Amino acid sequence: MHPNTRSKLWLTALGWFAALVIFFPILWMILTSFKTEINAIATPPVVLAAPTLENYVAVRERADYIHFALNSIIISFGATLLATLIAVPAAYAMAFFPGRRTKDLLLWMLSTKMMPAVGVLIPIYLLFRDLHALDTRWGLIVVYTLMNLPIVVWMLYTFFKEVPKDILEAGRMDGAKPKQEVWMLLLPLSLPGIASTALLSIILCWNEAFWSLNLTSSNAAPLTTFIASFSAPEGLFWAKLSAASTVAIAPILVFGWMSQRQLVRGLTFGAVK
Amino acid sequence: MSTVVLKDIRKSFGDVQVIKGVDLAIEDREFCVFVGPSGCGKSTLLRMIAGLEEITSGELKIDGEQVNDVPPAERGLAMVFQTYALYPHMTVADNMAFSLRLAGVSKEERYQKVRDAARVLQLEPLLERKPKELSGGQRQRVAIGRAIVREPRVFLFDEPLSNLDAALRVQMRIELARLHEHLNATMIYVTHDQVEAMTLADKIVVLQGGIVEQAGTPLELYHHPRNLFVAGFIGSPKMNFLNCTVSAVEAAGATVQLPGGASLTVPVHPGPLKAGDQVTLGVRPEHLRPSETGELQAEVMVVERLGGETFLYCQLAGVGMLVVQADGEVATQVHDRIAIKLNPVNCHLFTADGMAVERAIRHPLADLRRPVARKAG
Numbered sequence: 001m002h003p004n005t006r007s008k009l010w011l012t013a014l015g016w017f018a019a020l021v022i023f024f025p026i027l028w029m030i031l032t033s034f035k036t037e038i039n040a041i042a043t044p045p046v047v048l049a050a051p052t053l054e055n056y057v058a059v060r061e062r063a064d065y066i067h068f069a070l071n072s073i074i075i076s077f078g079a080t081l082l083a084t085l086i087a088v089p090a091a092y093a094m095a096f097f098p099g100r101r102t103k104d105l106l107l108w109m110l111s112t113k114m115m116p117a118v119g120v121l122i123p124i125y126l127l128f129r130d131l132h133a134l135d136t137r138w139g140l141i142v143v144y145t146l147m148n149l150p151i152v153v154w155m156l157y158t159f160f161k162e163v164p165k166d167i168l169e170a171g172r173m174d175g176a177k178p179k180q181e182v183w184m185l186l187l188p189l190s191l192p193g194i195a196s197t198a199l200l201s202i203i204l205c206w207n208e209a210f211w212s213l214n215l216t217s218s219n220a221a222p223l224t225t226f227i228a229s230f231s232a233p234e235g236l237f238w239a240k241l242s243a244a245s246t247v248a249i250a251p252i253l254v255f256g257w258m259s260q261r262q263l264v265r266g267l268t269f270g271a272v273k
Numbered sequence: 274m275s276t277v278v279l280k281d282i283r284k285s286f287g288d289v290q291v292i293k294g295v296d297l298a299i300e301d302r303e304f305c306v307f308v309g310p311s312g313c314g315k316s317t318l319l320r321m322i323a324g325l326e327e328i329t330s331g332e333l334k335i336d337g338e339q340v341n342d343v344p345p346a347e348r349g350l351a352m353v354f355q356t357y358a359l360y361p362h363m364t365v366a367d368n369m370a371f372s373l374r375l376a377g378v379s380k381e382e383r384y385q386k387v388r389d390a391a392r393v394l395q396l397e398p399l400l401e402r403k404p405k406e407l408s409g410g411q412r413q414r415v416a417i418g419r420a421i422v423r424e425p426r427v428f429l430f431d432e433p434l435s436n437l438d439a440a441l442r443v444q445m446r447i448e449l450a451r452l453h454e455h456l457n458a459t460m461i462y463v464t465h466d467q468v469e470a471m472t473l474a475d476k477i478v479v480l481q482g483g484i485v486e487q488a489g490t491p492l493e494l495y496h497h498p499r500n501l502f503v504a505g506f507i508g509s510p511k512m513n514f515l516n517c518t519v520s521a522v523e524a525a526g527a528t529v530q531l532p533g534g535a536s537l538t539v540p541v542h543p544g545p546l547k548a549g550d551q552v553t554l555g556v557r558p559e560h561l562r563p564s565e566t567g568e569l570q571a572e573v574m575v576v577e578r579l580g581g582e583t584f585l586y587c588q589l590a591g592v593g594m595l596v597v598q599a600d601g602e603v604a605t606q607v608h609d610r611i612a613i614k615l616n617p618v619n620c621h622l623f624t625a626d627g628m629a630v631e632r633a634i635r636h637p638l639a640d641l642r643r644p645v646a647r648k649a650g
């Protein structure tokens with residue numbers, strides 16, 4: 001065998017192995033969701049004995065999945081849209097009209113992510129109470145927007161930096177106003193980057209549990225609250241919890257699968273040019 | 274009418290001043306070329322005219338009207354970038370029509386104007402392609418087409434040919450010259466290729482370190498460089514410089530002592546020059562020739578035969594290298610000792626501070642201007 005082919009084979013095997021290791025917990029969760037509660041905790045583990053849908057039936061009886069899922073979708077997409085709307089002009093200005101302090105500002109924005117959220121839980125909670133924002137979708141959208149804004153601005157900034165300045169300047173010479181420059185040139189040219197940024201933001205919102213557990217109870221509760229409700233004080237029901245988790249991640253999994261090409265293209269933007 | 278006038282234009286980036294007071298008048302329909310070494314501020318100056326770079330101080334007038342604070346598009350200029358800067362997501366036709374679309378021109382009119390420009394540049398078969406499906410030369414043409422469609426008052430070019438290979442560069446250079454005549458527009462062109470500068474320009478502006486060293490017709494710069502820098506910058510291979518001492522000064526010129534003992538009377542208006550002054554004698558390789566009766570004795574170190582001409586790189590004892598442009602037919606070999614003949618009429622003198630001593634005879638072509646083309650119909 002040609003040494004090149006062999007190393008390629010090894011790399012492929014390694015890639016599959018890594019993918020499997022990363023994916024295994026999810027796979028196991030999905031498998032568990034089809035087991036009886038007894039089988040779910042059996043040692044040695046049972047892989048697939050008598051698959052059952054009883055967990056899904058139980059989950060459906062206990063909670064209105066659609067309600068939670070809808071909240072998750074509205075809040076994730078809403079917060080992402082809002083964050084992108086705010087971040088695009090910010091990143092445009094930072095990438096193409098940097099000032100003396102732009103770099104510091106970017107670092108500072110990112111550093112706010114280092115602060116533990118618990119630190120501001122009380123003030124935010126009180127603020128939400130007084131603004132009647134507790135258990136509202138818009139309240140959570142605002143919090144998620146602010147939470148992701150530094151990352152969204154930072155990512156868009158790096159993607160915008162990849163767009164040759166000359167092209168925007170040519171647009172300016174052709175008579176494009178800043179808004180047209182962004183809308184007709186910058187956005188189409190950095191679409192893969194924007195898509196992957198938005199996707200990441202949606203995933204982060206979807207997975208967020210701290211704020212959603214603390215600021216919502218029923219009306220605006222997203223899927224994270226839905227899952228949490230299955231780790232009940234009477235003990236853990238692994239199979240049911242798995243079923244709940246599976247349906248909770250299913251939409252985002254499908255969504256991510258569909259947009260994986262965009263995502264990969266965006267995340268390796270510049271590296272493969 | 275499209276004139277561009279710069280008055281004491283300056284530009285600072287932070288604390289660093291990169292353009293240090295430029296005064297310049299570019300006339301209507303003139304082809305003005307900025308040349309200079311890398312980093313001298315050519316692009317910065319052009320971008321200030323374009324409106325892409327703020328003017329720190331000074332006054333910029335287009336057609337007599339101050340435009341310092343007028344946004345780029347409203348200055349009525351079009352710019353062709355070194356990187357072409359085509360919009361990658363649009364077809365060639367859309368690239369060319371973009372400015373018209375922004376200006377709200379109707380679809381039919383846009384189409385008509387793009388067609389017209391495409392015909393001039395032979396781009397018609399490419400109109401529906403995307404920029405990435407074009408060759409370098411074709412992209413360059415589209416970039417020029419995009420500028421033409423706007424019917425600007427002034428065209429700005431920033432090293433438009435530097436990304437093309439040598440053959441294509443020559444071809445595009447000729448096309449640009451013809452385009453200039455056809456469009457009859459004022460053009461400002463940045464390059465560091467002095468062949469482009471010499472062949473295209475009505476006026477060359479030599480920049481160094483953010484100041485104008487000299488501005489004039491190509492032959493004025495060639496025959497009457499104002500200082501050592503311009504003398505060395507214009508012409509290829511570069512002008513030879515020899516350090517000499519003035520031995521006598523009279524009305525007809527200054528007599529200098531050459532290395533090796535011979536003396537030579539250079540026809541200049543000596544001005545404040547006096548005997549005993551240290552001067553630099555400048556003479557171009559094409560004005561030197563090997564001859565039995567030559568004043569300078571040298572050893573040939575390198576021979577470059579180009580066919581039609583031969584360059585001899587000669588070591589002059591105790592002085593340095595001297596480049597001689599000889600006939601293609603000379604049989605001179607490496608390590609031959611030759612004598613080199615100077616013609617005083619072709620020599621330049623520079624004082625110790627690097628300024629040229631005015632030559633006695635003004636070259637008849639130094640003030641030659643391109644005949645102004647008839648007004649385009």
Ligand SMILES: Nc1ncnc2c1ncn2[C@@H]1O[C@H](COP(=O)(O)OP(=O)(O)OP(=O)(O)O)[C@@H](O)[C@H]1O
Pocket residue numbers: 286291309310311312313314315316317318465
């Ligand atoms: N945005 C900027 N910030 C700081 N300095 C700058 C900036 N743009 C240009 N300069 C500096 O200004 C000087 C002139 O730059 P400019 O690009 O005009 O040179 P140039 O003559 O066009 O050179 P080249 O032939 O290499 O294109 C350089 O020293 C450069 O480092």
Ligand SMILES: [Mg+2]
Pocket residue numbers: 315316317
């Ligand atoms: Mg430049």
